[in-house]
Amino acid sequence: xxxxxxxxxxxxKKKSLSKFLDQLDELLPPDLQEIVDKADAKVWAETDCTTxxxxxxxxxxxxxxxxxxxxxxxxxMTVREFRDQWLYKEKESGDWxxxxxxxxxxxxxxxxxxxxxxxxxxxxxPHHNKQPFDDYNAMYKTNMMHCPAxxxxxxxxxKAVQREYEWPE
Numbered sequence: 001x002x003x004x005x006x007x008x009x010x011x012x013k014k015k016s017l018s019k020f021l022d023q024l025d026e027l028l029p030p031d032l033q034e035i036v037d038k039a040d041a042k043v044w045a046e047t048d049c050t051t052x053x054x055x056x057x058x059x060x061x062x063x064x065x066x067x068x069x070x071x072x073x074x075x076x077m078t079v080r081e082f083r084d085q086w087l088y089k090e091k092e093s094g095d096w097x098x099x100x101x102x103x104x105x106x107x108x109x110x111x112x113x114x115x116x117x118x119x120x121x122x123x124x125x126p127h128h129n130k131q132p133f134d135d136y137n138a139m140y141k142t143n144m145m146h147c148p149a150x151x152x153x154x155x156x157x158x159k160a161v162q163r164e165y166e167w168p169e
Contacts, residue, residue: 001052001148010145013155017144020158021137023168028134029161036133039156043128047149053102053110058146060098061121063087068096074117126150133157 029035063071072082086104087096098104105113112118126147130136144151161167 001054003052003054003057006052006054006148006151007145010148010151013151014141014145017151017154017158018141020161021134021140021154024134024137027165027167029165031164032133032157032161033131035160035164036128036153036157039153039160040128042156043149043153046152049149050110052148053106054148055122055125055146056106056110056112057102060101060103061119061125062093063096063119063121067119067121070117071114071119074114128153 024032061067068079068082068087072079075082077085083096086099088099089096103112105118107113112122126143126149127136127139128150130139140150140154144154
């Protein structure tokens with residue numbers, strides 16, 4: 001995956017796709033979830049996250065208490081040692097997040113070195129399964145700038161909606 005090309009493509013499509021997501025707050029196709037499900041299946045047929053790992057390179061997950069306990073045990077560390085070495089608590093949200101980017105657990109082969117015990121936030125990313133789709137427009141706007149699969153999903157959903165409905169540009 002050429003991440004520079006992806007970033008340029010995402011920047012080029014951001015305004016149009018963000019506008020589309022905003023329009024979903026006003027105009028909601030009755031079969032939107034069906035459209036999303038079909039588009040998502042196509043996206044994952046075309047996407048291999050191990051060629052990218054941009055999420056791990058440019059974002060940080062939120063670590064829950066359960067995540068911290070599980071990962072610390074996996075690494076034979078105490079919770080305190082794990083937090084002191086790898087995490088900090090955000091002042092505004094109170095969330096525990098990585099101190100570094102890319103993620104300290106991202107290996108050179110774009111694979112997660114703690115995959116089997118990774119944070120729930122990572123396991124659920126890019127959150128395409130959240131429903132209803134239009135309740136997560138802000139998340140999609142953010143994630144499509146970091147995740148080629150999300151950019152492709154929003155693009156495919158937009159195109160499908162425009163094909164099936166009279167839709168403002």
